[in-house]
Amino acid sequence: EIVLTQSPGTLSLSPGESATLSCRASQSLSSSYLAWYQQKPGQAPRLLIFGGSSRATGIPDRFSGGGSGTDFTLTISRLEPEDIAVYYCQQSGSAPRTFGQGTKLEIK
Amino acid sequence: QVQLVQSGAEVKKPGSSVKVSCKASGDTFRGFAFSWVRQAPGQGLEWVGTIVPVFNKIDYAQRFLGRVTITADSSTSTAYLDLSSLRSEDTAVYYCARDKCGPRGDCHHFDYWGQGTLVTVSS
Numbered sequence: 001e002i003v004l005t006q007s008p009g010t011l012s013l014s015p016g017e018s019a020t021l022s023c024r025a026s027q028s029l030s031s032s033y034l035a036w037y038q039q040k041p042g043q044a045p046r047l048l049i050f051g052g053s054s055r056a057t058g059i060p061d062r063f064s065g066g067g068s069g070t071d072f073t074l075t076i077s078r079l080e081p082e083d084i085a086v087y088y089c090q091q092s093g094s095a096p097r098t099f100g101q102g103t104k105l106e107i108k
Numbered sequence: 109q110v111q112l113v114q115s116g117a118e119v120k121k122p123g124s125s126v127k128v129s130c131k132a133s134g135d136t137f138r139g140f141a142f143s144w145v146r147q148a149p150g151q152g153l154e155w156v157g158t159i160v161p162v163f164n165k166i167d168y169a170q171r172f173l174g175r176v177t178i179t180a181d182s183s184t185s186t187a188y189l190d191l192s193s194l195r196s197e198d199t200a201v202y203y204c205a206r207d208k209c210g211p212r213g214d215c216h217h218f219d220y221w222g223q224g225t226l227v228t229v230s231s
Contacts, residue, residue: 044224
């Protein structure tokens with residue numbers, strides 16, 4: 001099983017700053033199978049990034065994904081109050097499909 | 109517009125079973141795969157299983173084997189999750205999600221999600 005470890009656990013930043021979220025896999029995986037999701041309180045998750053770096057429909061270009069092998073990142077530039085959420089990475093390259101434990105983003 | 113509408117909240121006794129439905133709008137269903145993901149209170153996301161109807165393929169997470177059944181009815185554009193021998197640890201919100209898969213049935217990510225169904229297991 002591929003374990004995805006996200007860091008930091010919580011990130012507290014001010015509006016306008018940039019956030020860098022990390023997702024480290026216990027084994028190398030193709031970026032084609034790495035996705036990022038945003039979950040706001042009381043809501044279902046929403047797809048942000050798929051294939052490691054492709055934005056989903058309707059996602060602003062402030063959100064970008066990158067990385068390869070075992071290290072992947074989600075960058076959120078020009079933070080806005082509406083970005084408050086928990087962000088999860090997820091892999092489908094190896095069974096079972098797994099999620100990271102999440103990074104909680106707080107806006108000061 | 110893609111919409112996945114799930115059935116309502118359930119309260120079940122330990123040892124019983126629950127069946128949750130997920131109805132897809134329009135032509136959202138045919139040719140797509142569907143997965144179930146659950147989230148225990150205050151916890152992260154956990155994949156339960158995936159059904160790929162066009163390939164007659166179903167995969168389940170190991171920890172649910174023997175207790176879970178995922179089915180799909182293309183005539184009603186509805187996917188189902190059946191979980192038996194319920195225990196308190198199964199208390200969670202269960203989400204269905206549409207799966208984006210390749211031509212060989214390898215699925216990549218969940219592009220649309222239902223609103224979630226809270227299943228509470230309590231005596």
